[in-house]
Amino acid sequence: MGHRHLLAACAAELVGTAVLVGVGLSVVIVASAPHGPLASVLPSLAARRALTGGLFGAVGMTVTLSPVGRVSGAHLNPAVSFAFWCEGTLPGAALLGYVAAQLTGAVLGALPLLAFGSLGQQVAYGATMPGPAGIGPAYLGETLTTFVLVATVVVFVAHPRLRAWTPCTLPPMYGLMVWLEAAYSGTSTNPARSLGPAVVSGQWHAYWLYWAAPLTGSLLAVAARHLVPGLKELEVEVARVAHFEARRPWPPPRR
Template sequence: MSANLRAPASRALLPLYGAELLGTALLVFGGVSWVTLMFAPHSPLPALLPDAGLRRALTGALFGLTGTAVTLSPLGRLSGAHLNPAVTFAFWLERQIGAGNAVLYVAAQLLGGVLGAAALLVWGSWGRAVAFGVTRPAPGVGAALACALEAAITFTLVTVIFVLVAHERTRAWTPWSVPPLFALLVWLEAPLTGTSANPARSLGPALVTGTWQDAWVYAAGPLVGAGVATSLIALEVWGTRRIREARLAHFQTPVGRDEQD
């Protein structure tokens, strides 16, 4: 299916919005399920892997691998697998997606995040033990610092994605960059903010559990980080690049290729 995301939003693009919604739901459910398995007290994994740092790194890698699987699935091939309002915001700043389509993509992602988090209720007491994946600043970490940290990790995520997507030789590796990147980021930063970098991922558990402590951090931080990343990329700080389309997965015959020039 070919789709120009810079064109006005239309009914013809409804399948893309639906794919983005379902893909984000799968990301949140699958990713936070790994958090539950790794950290719920009744899970066997904490006993098998007593080192919390190792479990954080594995959780980040598996969360990222969930996103990779969605990206490479038919859902990702259809929508481009942004799966994150901050990523869509960055593509909009790069003028690779029109404002109307960006708004609908973000709406689909937020709804998908809520649906994915609602499905997490199936974990019952295991899920409650990890607050169903709620992200909030750790004690002693102020909201301003937490916002800066979320901006920093989102800056890193968007920069890596955009630098890889911009070059033909590395474009196909973009989805595979996320698991090792998140292994590192979660290992480093999860004890401080939970390592969200995705407003949809944080909104779902917050809404399902009614936990709104410093919730603005997980919207403002990623958007600021994405904005700074695209600004530096536009200034060619990392070298000359050209992003051709608003998608993370690329194949020999790309789906949804935009007209150029």
């Protein structure tokens, strides 16, 4: 991968992750705040969680399908980049650059959330923390939800007929996962998504979990793709979630 191509891809990851965090967590704040505008209209917390997850996934889908996503492949998540590195389609230098860009973008995208003031403070600006059940269930929840995310991505990307539909899986997937799991960990699945609001809110409780569990889930998802009959015959040929016609700047996969 040429240096200019890598820089352009990292810049796209920074911008895309900033938009995902800024817009996606704005949705989280408005929909989840106990005294927010949606609480009186939709009092069911479970329903608001499902709606929040679906809308967050829709933001991710939109960024993925945008021109920004075309430049970088729209990982927007260190766990996704790690999975592509494990699959042999993302070079180590690109992995480091992508993760640095994603983390920087997440912090920049979270700064405007401070404008929500007391409304944002009600939910720590969308920070993810273990729920009342504790660290163990939160770790398991993050591992399982990231496993679902990454397994879906690598299987769809590897399947010629499913590949184009990969971004469309995000809204229903996050709608369901947030509805089922948010009470345990907040359903991050993304170390960068958790970093941004942690910086602006100062809520760092068990932040390590939002690295350890997503990377565990990502590794398990890649391992499962290589072991499960019917999936191990597939091959992930490119480190992209969308715009598969734009193969550059990716090199041929390692054999």
